[in-house]
Amino acid sequence: MLAPEKRVDRRLRRRYGLTGNGGAARSGSPVLEAIELKKRGGELSEGLIQEVIEGYTTEAVPDYQMSALLMAIFIRGMGYGETLALTAAMARSGARYSFPECVDKHSTGGVGDKISLTSLPIVAACGAPVAKLSGRGLGTTGGTVDKLEAIPGFSVALSEERFRRQVEGVGLAIVEAGEVAPADKAIYALRDATGTVDSLPLIGSSIVSKKAATGAGHLLYDVKQGSGAFMKSTEEARELASLLVRLSNDSGIQASALITDMDEPLGSAIGNALEVRESVRFLRGEGTPADLSEMARVVAARLLELKGIGDAEGAVERALSSGAAFEKLREFVAAQGGDAEALEDLPVSGDVREVTTPRPGHVVEFGALGVGRAALALGAGREKKGERVDPGVGVEVLVKTGDRVEEGQPVARIYGSRNAGRAEELIRSSLKVSDEPTRRPPVILGSL
Ligand code: URA
DSSP, X not given: OOOHHHHSOHHHHHHXXXXXXXXXXXXXXXXXXXXXXXXXXXXXOHHHHHHHHHHHHTTOSOHHHHHHHHHHHHHHOOOHHHHHHHHHHHHTTSBOOOEEEEEEEEEOOOTTOOHHHHHHHHHHHTTOOEEEEEOOOBXXXXXXXXXXXXXXXXXXXXXXXXXXHHHHHTSEEEEEOOSBSHHHHHHHHHHHHHTOOOOHHHHHHHHHHHHHHHTEEEEEEEEEESTTSSBOSHHHHHHHHHHHXXXXXXXXXXXXXXXXXXXXXXXXXXXHHHHHHHHHHHHTTOOOOXXXXXXXXXXXXHHHHHTTOSSHHHHHHHHHHTSHHHHHHHHHHHHTTOOGGGGGGOOOOSOEEEEEOSSOEEEEEEOHHHHHHHHHHHTSSOSSTTOOOOTTOEEEEOOOTTOEEOTXXXXXXXXXXXXHHHHHHHHHHHEEEESSOOOOOOSEEEEO
């Protein structure tokens, strides 16, 4: 709990109305004015939003007032103009980069989502440079930074100069998102603690503020929909996708979006080293599940189109079949201190057990949320920010929706011993087998 009286200087206390005498504090306080307006369904001006965000970033606005405002926004909503103003104010709150020539992608997060590891080396090999700031995983959602750190020696902490040089020289650099949009970071933590996360304008402004501060000129959003995703229905996913694209375009970023399935894990591997291994298999042209192979190709082609590169699909195929995309991954890994030789056989836990199906039939569901929770229980992810992850543990699913299975057939492999019994239970309860055959659902559900 913050104690504003103790740490806010007198000038800021006056400006934000923290006079300690209740109602008298109201006059001249931007945050109180914003709360008053929003709780009655009014519209916040761009200037007022800027003042509140500035006040919160400098800790002049205390958590309790910001929480009240967030709840008012959650209940009353925000118009598009307010959402754009909030996006811009949060983007301005910290470090800003400018990479107008670069492409970037953003996934709203899912289970086994290794599309950055697979599509970005392809686009870099095709001549579209990538300067990416990535995050760590939380809950069942994995993070690219954790996956890259499963490669021995790989560093996600480059100086800005080295980052820029690598973007120019290698065409691909990925570092941990540090101080971009600190206002969003603080507000997101508060939303998490106050039940105000699932608000469309707050989600949209949060995501786009970080992207605007990162500064790539061309951006593809991958909005996931399904049991393992933030957005559970197609309508919600489409609404978020169209808000993200509009906010980005109005922030000077040329953007488009895909809506993709997250009812079951993407590919077969869930867990950091396991996902890097699967990405390497894909880039080397070895067999990988069709959903992963399709998504990585489509995302890469859409990024090349955003960059204006002709015959995008042909370029993607050539980068894969010539080995250029895999070579680009190796070059990128080595440039960031990673052992490129280790990519071929990254170490994973030797504690392996198989989960079998008790009945024959057709797989109608292998729920992403349950499988993600199993990987989390094994230590592949973190329940709370700051927890360590175990790079070598996780789950491999061996069947997908639509597959025929026989009694006793292995359906998943568990790597790791921590909570392995619980992980097994979670996997078993995520698998639904029926007598009726079913079609494999498409992985790409829409685009805009
Ligand atoms: N991801 C973000 O970055 N922000 C949100 O509000 C939700 C998901």
